[in-house]
Amino acid sequence: MERIPILRMGEVLLVTIQVDMHDRLAMTLQDDLTTEIQRKRTSGVLVDISALDMVDSFIGRMIGNLSRMSQILDARTVVVGMRPAVAITLVELGMNLEGVHTALNVERGMTLLRTPERRTIPADGDYQN
Amino acid sequence: MERIPILRMGEVLLVTIQVDMHDRLAMTLQDDLTTEIQRKRTSGVLVDISALDMVDSFIGRMIGNLSRMSQILDARTVVVGMRPAVAITLVELGMNLEGVHTALNVERGMTLLRTPERRTIPADGDYQN
Numbered sequence A, B: 001m002e003r004i005p006i007l008r009m010g011e012v013l014l015v016t017i018q019v020d021m022h023d024r025l026a027m028t029l030q031d032d033l034t035t036e037i038q039r040k041r042t043s044g045v046l047v048d049i050s051a052l053d054m055v056d057s058f059i060g061r062m063i064g065n066l067s068r069m070s071q072i073l074d075a076r077t078v079v080v081g082m083r084p085a086v087a088i089t090l091v092e093l094g095m096n097l098e099g100v101h102t103a104l105n106v107e108r109g110m111t112l113l114r115t116p117e118r119r120t121i122p123a124d125g126d127y128q129n
Helices: A023-039 A057-072 A084-092 A106-114 B023-039 B057-072 B084-092 B106-114
Strands: A006-009 A012-016 A044-048 A076-080 A101-103 B006-009 B012-016 B044-048 B076-080 B101-103
Touching: A006 A023, A006 B106, A012 A023, A012 A106, A023 A057, A044 A057, A044 A106, A057 A076, A076 A106, A101 A106, A106 B006, B006 B023, B012 B023, B012 B106, B023 B057, B044 B057, B044 B106, B057 B076, B076 B106, B101 B106
Parallel strands: A012 A044, A044 A076, A076 A101, B012 B044, B044 B076, B076 B101
Antiparallel strands: A006 A012, B006 B012
16 A cells, blocks of 8 residues: 545544555655645644554654644644553653644544634734644 | 554544455454444444555455444444445456445545435335345
8 A cells, every 4th residue: 555545524634544654655645635735624634543553753753744734734633542652652752742732532633623722822922822 | 553443433433444454454353343333322334445456355345244244233334435446346356345335435425324224114024225
């Protein structure tokens, strides 16, 4: 299989990562996802990693990158289905996935995407999430 | 990866098949899916095969079996995202997937699952879908 499918459900895209990631597959996913986000109104992206029972720094970085790319394109990313072992490994690798929202499962991720994001306007006028 | 994840979205389960199927993986999927259907109220199952660019009689049979098992457990199955080449191969293999509902994509599959199923009662009193 040469690409990871991206499923559209209304304004939300769902990406399920099941296979071992390698450079080319990650690049293809980035391309496909960003293209799909701008093709049609997309408010959020759910990345399901429940099939991953281990993770390395490459996957961790990729998830962070997907999240930042989506954010620039005005879509929020929620990573769902993370296993305890994966959370432990990520922290041990020093990757705290800052700025990446997480939820227990797809349903909770959907709920999170439906709630409006808090944006506070600090005194200096910059927007901060 | 030793199992295919089953994602719950309300009363609907979503199964995305991305990897090459082998006997044990198919058995695990059957077990997991039937367990999940009866664990919590489930009205339908969406099987996404958009990542499959080819199919053999084993996969064809497995899809048919999943559909029949779900039906016995009172959940409808809709196969979504089938590629043209896969449809051609299935017919050439003589597998018409009778009794299996199909839809173009996840959104249409969801819509199909939301519409009530027609059940006609023939003169002899047997139920027929």
